[in-house]
Amino acid sequence: MTRKLLTTVAAGALFATAFAPAAFSQTAPQPADPAAPAQTAPADSAAPKPMTPDVTKPAGDAAQAPAPAPTADTAQAAYLTEQAPDQISANTYIGQSVYNGNNESIGSVNDLILKKDGGMVAAIVGVGGFLGIGEKNVAVPMEKITVAQNTQDGSVKLTTSETAESLKAAPEFKTLAMLAAEKAPAPAATGTDTTATGSTTPK
Numbered sequence: 001m002t003r004k005l006l007t008t009v010a011a012g013a014l015f016a017t018a019f020a021p022a023a024f025s026q027t028a029p030q031p032a033d034p035a036a037p038a039q040t041a042p043a044d045s046a047a048p049k050p051m052t053p054d055v056t057k058p059a060g061d062a063a064q065a066p067a068p069a070p071t072a073d074t075a076q077a078a079y080l081t082e083q084a085p086d087q088i089s090a091n092t093y094i095g096q097s098v099y100n101g102n103n104e105s106i107g108s109v110n111d112l113i114l115k116k117d118g119g120m121v122a123a124i125v126g127v128g129g130f131l132g133i134g135e136k137n138v139a140v141p142m143e144k145i146t147v148a149q150n151t152q153d154g155s156v157k158l159t160t161s162e163t164a165e166s167l168k169a170a171p172e173f174k175t176l177a178m179l180a181a182e183k184a185p186a187p188a189a190t191g192t193d194t195t196a197t198g199s200t201t202p203k
Contacts, residue, residue: 009034099159106164139173
């Protein structure tokens with residue numbers, strides 16, 4: 001009985017080892033043939049393509065596109081070529097007499113005060129004195145001055161509602177240079193040597 005059991009177990013073990021490689025070969029994946037061409041999945045045209053940086057350009061070039069070079073037409077358009085009828089030269093103001101409501105000259109324009117970003121603030125009118133001697137500069141706001149321009153030759157006539165008396169009573173206008181000169185310390189006075197020097201040579 002024992003011999004028959006051992007024979008059956010031995011036969012079963014032999015049967016299992018005989019069919020094990022066949023069963024394994026059916027389930028294991030086949031190795032790739034090195035001679036066969038590699039198969040790749042077809043490219044999807046809708047899929048986004050990875051972006052590769054261009055190493056030949058600096059990093060700032062992508063953000064800053066070069067500005068187009070100005071053409072001759074655009075360069076010329078930036079400059080005035082002639083005075084328009086509604087434009088007045090500053091030289092036209094300088095030296096012009098200022099008239100009151102009675103058509104009397106009450107002074108003349110010595111200077112103009114302009115804003116840094118454009119536009120006139122005031123006309124500096126010299127009043128009083130004679131031939132520029134003893135006159136006082138008064139800043140008359142431009143809204144108090146009416147400009148009548150001759151469109152034929154560009155000449156202007158300046159009138160104001162101010163009077164000669166009101167301008168003479170107005171405070172004097174001072175430029176930045178005048179204010180700086182007033183704040184500058186006065187130079188130290190140099191003393192003179194008043195010691196009498198006489199000859200010590202005996203007579």
